[in-house]
Amino acid sequence: MKTKLLDYIICPSCLPSENSLSCHAEDQAGQDIIAGTLHCAQCGAAYPIQDGLAFLLPRALPSAQAGPSKYETPASLSAYLWGHYADMFHDPDASSAYTDWSGLLNPAPGPALDLGCAVGRFTFELSQKFDFAIGLDNSIQFVTAARRLMTQGRIDFNLIDEGRLDTPRTITLPSNWDPGRVEFIVADALALPFKSGLFSAASSLNLLDKVPRPLVHLQELNRISRNSGAQLLLSDPYSWSIEAAAEADWLGGVLTGPFAGKGRDNVKELLCGRRTDSLSPGWDVRDRGEVWWRLRNHANHFELIRSCYITTVR
Numbered sequence: 574m575k576t577k578l579l580d581y582i583i584c585p586s587c588l589p590s591e592n593s594l595s596c597h598a599e600d601q602a603g604q605d606i607i608a609g610t611l612h613c614a615q616c617g618a619a620y621p622i623q624d625g626l627a628f629l630l631p632r633a634l635p636s637a638q639a640g641p642s643k644y645e646t647p648a649s650l651s652a653y654l655w656g657h658y659a660d661m662f663h664d665p666d667a668s669s670a671y672t673d674w675s676g677l678l679n680p681a682p683g684p685a686l687d688l689g690c691a692v693g694r695f696t697f698e699l700s701q702k703f704d705f706a707i708g709l710d711n712s713i714q715f716v717t718a719a720r721r722l723m724t725q726g727r728i729d730f731n732l733i734d735e736g737r738l739d740t741p742r743t744i745t746l747p748s749n750w751d752p753g754r755v756e757f758i759v760a761d762a763l764a765l766p767f768k769s770g771l772f773s774a775a776s777s778l779n780l781l782d783k784v785p786r787p788l789v790h791l792q793e794l795n796r797i798s799r800n801s802g803a804q805l806l807l808s809d810p811y812s813w814s815i816e817a818a819a820e821a822d823w824l825g826g827v828l829t830g831p832f833a834g835k836g837r838d839n840v841k842e843l844l845c846g847r848r849t850d851s852l853s854p855g856w857d858v859r860d861r862g863e864v865w866w867r868l869r870n871h872a873n874h875f876e877l878i879r880s881c882y883i884t885t886v887r
């Protein structure tokens with residue numbers, strides 16, 4: 574973990590109180606802490622840093638799921654490495670989704686945060702536009718892959734073709750992408766280990782419908798964003814499911830209740846409207862639209878997802 578993050582992070586277990594963490598580094602290479610512990614004097618929580626990867630999950634996990642995560646399987650690593658970087662190995666089926674989303678944000682000073690970054694493509698895109706970009710995800714294999722791309726500039730993986738057949742592939746990042754402007758951590762999108770008002774841009778791509786408390790996710794996005802001079806990009810297919818969240822917690826897709834109607838409309842009202850539960854300070858809509866996003870499960874099986882975005886500023 575880059576030492577730069579020490580200025581940004583707080584204890585995720587103490588939220589909503591914002592308590593700083595002290596760092597005991599056991600192994601450090603320049604500005605990179607390879608092994609050590611982040612410690613909260615207030616609650617006593619200890620967060621390990623192993624092989625450069627910081628684990629900043631709260632002690633009582635708001636996102637605890639029963640059973641293993643589908644994002645920790647070899648199949649999902651293949652699907653997401655292809656989805657994020659297929660253009661880098663010139664796959665004719667690659668989509669332009671991440672560069673399309675990136676085009677929706679204006680370059681600005683300050684740090685940016687990519688929530689649910691998976692294997693990191695959009696975090697790297699953010700690092701081209703902001704002073705520094707942090708990607709976070711609660712999938713250890715995804716963040717490990719993203720960090721390998723950051724530290725090595727490349728990753729070898731097995732692209733699943735069919736059943737047990739696969740093809741070795743290598744992703745090599747463009748040489749002008751600066752790994753010094755990026756970091757990846759394991760953390761929970763519902764308990765962000767960051768100080769309030771820190772980020773000049775935040776993104777949540779295809780995550781809102783995957784977390785157990787979508788409203789808490791929005792509130793956390795709002796908390797860590799600057800009160801003025803901030804941009805937000807939220808894009809989602811609004812595939813509500815009881816596997817991810819209880820129906821009472823969906824922000825749309827229901828006939829009655831506070832979030833009756835479509836998720837994209839309710840999210841706009843939460844961000845920019847005058848609901849009693851609207852976020853504060855409020856945001857102004859800059860743009861709304863759709864990005865077609867593609868994942869590849871195997872050579873003959875793709876998922877095509879219409880991700881509905883909103884960009885807001887304040």
Ligand SMILES: C[S@@+](CC[C@H](N)C(=O)[O-])C[C@H]1O[C@@H](n2cnc3c(N)ncnc32)[C@H](O)[C@@H]1O
Binds near residue numbers: 636688710715760763
């Ligand atoms: C549908 S994928 C989208 C990934 C990426 N944003 C993209 O658009 O390509 C959802 C991602 O969110 C991560 N995720 C799910 N719940 C999370 C949580 N509570 N905190 C952090 N990451 C989470 C998953 O591990 C996965 O990488």
